[in-house]
Amino acid sequence: MSSQHAHSHDHDHGGESWDAHATVALARKGTRRSSARDTVVAALAGQECCASAQEIHSRLRSDGSTIGIASVYRTLELLHGMGLVTRIDTGDGVARFEPTHPDGAHHHHLVCTTCGAVEAFQDDALEEAIHRVADRVDFRVDAHDVALRGACRACR
Amino acid sequence: MSSQHAHSHDHDHGGESWDAHATVALARKGTRRSSARDTVVAALAGQECCASAQEIHSRLRSDGSTIGIASVYRTLELLHGMGLVTRIDTGDGVARFEPTHPDGAHHHHLVCTTCGAVEAFQDDALEEAIHRVADRVDFRVDAHDVALRGACRACR
DNA sequence: CGCGGTAATGATAACCATTATCAAGTAAAC
DNA sequence: GTTTACTTGATAATGGTTATCATTACCGCG
Ligand SMILES: [Mn+2]
Ligand SMILES: [Mn+2]
Ligand SMILES: [Zn+2]
Ligand SMILES: [Zn+2]
Numbered sequence: 512m513s514s515q516h517a518h519s520h521d522h523d524h525g526g527e528s529w530d531a532h533a534t535v536a537l538a539r540k541g542t543r544r545s546s547a548r549d550t551v552v553a554a555l556a557g558q559e560c561c562a563s564a565q566e567i568h569s570r571l572r573s574d575g576s577t578i579g580i581a582s583v584y585r586t587l588e589l590l591h592g593m594g595l596v597t598r599i600d601t602g603d604g605v606a607r608f609e610p611t612h613p614d615g616a617h618h619h620h621l622v623c624t625t626c627g628a629v630e631a632f633q634d635d636a637l638e639e640a641i642h643r644v645a646d647r648v649d650f651r652v653d654a655h656d657v658a659l660r661g662a663c664r665a666c667r
Numbered sequence: 668m669s670s671q672h673a674h675s676h677d678h679d680h681g682g683e684s685w686d687a688h689a690t691v692a693l694a695r696k697g698t699r700r701s702s703a704r705d706t707v708v709a710a711l712a713g714q715e716c717c718a719s720a721q722e723i724h725s726r727l728r729s730d731g732s733t734i735g736i737a738s739v740y741r742t743l744e745l746l747h748g749m750g751l752v753t754r755i756d757t758g759d760g761v762a763r764f765e766p767t768h769p770d771g772a773h774h775h776h777l778v779c780t781t782c783g784a785v786e787a788f789q790d791d792a793l794e795e796a797i798h799r800v801a802d803r804v805d806f807r808v809d810a811h812d813v814a815l816r817g818a819c820r821a822c823r
Numbered sequence: 824c825g826c827g828g829t830a831a832t833g834a835t836a837a838c839c840a841t842t843a844t845c846a847a848g849t850a851a852a853c
Numbered sequence: 854g855t856t857t858a859c860t861t862g863a864t865a866a867t868g869g870t871t872a873t874c875a876t877t878a879c880c881g882c883g
Pocket of ligand 1 (some may be wrong): 617619
């Protein structure tokens, strides 16, 4: 008897929803429909920032799903390989994942080295600087990561 | 030979080698002298870019050292905690380490997602952009990481 | 529909970088 | 030289991630 909250965190990022985008991309790729994958896609769609595979798994299980941890990892790997998911390494040995928005909108992370908290930030000048570096180097740059490490407000 | 600077920041060791800088810092911290640590410090001093703990260990063993892998990890952790070593996470589940130069000079990395190659690059405009972000956010920023991912010249 | 081929699943074993443990070794204080 | 406790190297343990495998179930085809 689990009363479900009517309160839903829909993180509508303006244009096309990531959920629909990902579903179409998976269909186009020719994968079969499965409840395990649908569940992980739904979980990702509801995230504002990054979450680890185990966090996603725990959340799904406590919501009544019987999905296995292996399916969570498999789906994340699949989506990551398709460019639908961004993988973030905060340096604690745990990979975190968040949806890659089709319009290119994204953010980077502030990591507290004391308590492990992760916050997001966005900065156009930084993006521009990265873009210029990418054009200059002898390397085809597909993606980039930025992490600022230090102490959060609470730990400072 | 121990010229002591009473009121100086950590950045005014211009021209001094990282090897000497690290040795002085360790002595000041009060650690005992040990061959295992000296060997790791020497190995770090001799590398231009990052290397994993296991790479450092293998290199030392093939050079005749009998150092154990645990001592390599221990020394890297000690130096990292003292701010003498920078830890880099390229996303393959292996931490890499490189000396932190006392004058603040540093670089960031291009990571080939095909062959795993790591190259270094340096960009002042990018550093400036990061500096501005660090001043703007409600977070004390001590360090930062940038990784550009894609395909190296050979894999392109 | 009802097969049947096979992608997908979940439990679990294996993997592997890193960390903890501990008896033995050793630098430095006394 | 003796003492103290820091350090070491081997090895066990840890924990996130990946591989394995028997079972399930999606879906094209007749
Ligand atoms: Mn960016
Ligand atoms: Mn920098
Ligand atoms: Zn914190
Ligand atoms: Zn390459």
